[in-house]
Amino acid sequence: MxxxxxxxxxxxxxxxxxxxxxxxxxxxxxxxxxxxxxxxxxxxxxxxxxxxxxxxxxxxxxxxxxxxxxxxxxxxxxxxHTPPKDTLAYWQHEAMFDYVEASFAEVATQAILPAFSGDPVPDAARTALNRHLDYIADFIGKGPLLFGQDAMLADIQLSYIVALLARLNLLGDHPAISNYWDALQQQSGxxxxxxxxxxxxxxx
The missing domain is CATH 3.40.30.10 (Glutaredoxin)
Structure with a gap:
């Protein structure tokens, strides 16, 4: 086990x-x-x-x-938990899966750390975060999750950072990401x- x-x-x-x-x-x-x-x-x-x-x-x-x-x-x-391997969606999934920690996490952390301490989020950090949240929102498209109804590995990987951002009220200007977070929380896993x-x- x-x-x-x-x-x-x-x-x-x-x-x-x-x-x-x-x-x-x-x-x-x-x-x-x-x-x-x-x-x-x-x-x-x-x-x-x-x-x-x-x-x-x-x-x-x-x-x-x-x-x-x-x-x-x-x-x-x-x-x-991945799209079929003989599709473009599979490689789009792999890119998003790696993007979470390779690119998004560092940007999100620059906003999360001050917010967690009760300090204002620097303008540069908020601007960078918003740019990435817009990118993710565009990727979600019709949703509700990254690749439709079912949670993929990339959704599971993204969930932790989105949970922190939601907890710290950093999703207010991004209703598509808020809706995505709601959908993640409804997943049985x-x-x-x-x-x-x-x-x-x-x-x-």
Whole structure:
């Protein structure tokens, strides 16, 4: 059975969501945030950088949520969370899946960190964030999710950052993204993961 090292209010929810979708149980080991919202030292016993999520499978350790999602899809022979491989949509999906952490996360963090501390979001950070949210809204199109009705790996990957932005009221000027977040929260895997391990974003 897969072991998931899951930090509270973290990207680990992505992994639990996919496992729920796949109907696969796991041994979940939870870690609480510190008073400064950091990861506890106990996670450094699991991964040298104290990262979460991390999974263990048959003695092997796998880190990075994107890699873990792909690993689980391959392990369980799942092709329901990507478009068909012989289509352009498949490569559009792969690009969006990698875009989340390769491009969007850094931009979003520049707005999330000050907002989380109760400080004003710098104009440059808000402008950059809005540009990326417009890009995502255009990608969603008719929606409700990135590729229609069903959650793909890219949706699961994007959900964590969108959850933080929603929690910090940074989606107000982007109703399409707010609607997208509403649709994500209605997905059965999201519901199962958050009922089991708590919300993606910390409560107000």
């Amino acid at each position: 897969i072991t998931v090292h899951a930090l509270q209010y973290s990207r680990a929810t992505r992994v639990l969501w996919l496992l729920a979708d796949l109907g696969q149980p796991c041994n979940r080991i939870d870690y609480d945030r510190t008073e400064s919202f950091g990861a506890p030292d106990a996670l450094k016993q699991v991964h040298p950088l104290g990262k979460s999520p991390v999974i263990e499978d048959e003695g092997e350790m796998v880190a990075e949520s994107a890699t873990i999602l792909r690993y689980l899809a391959a392990k369980y022979g799942d092709d329901s 999201y519901i199962a993961a958050t009922q089991a391990a708590g919300p993606m974003a910390p409560p107000a």
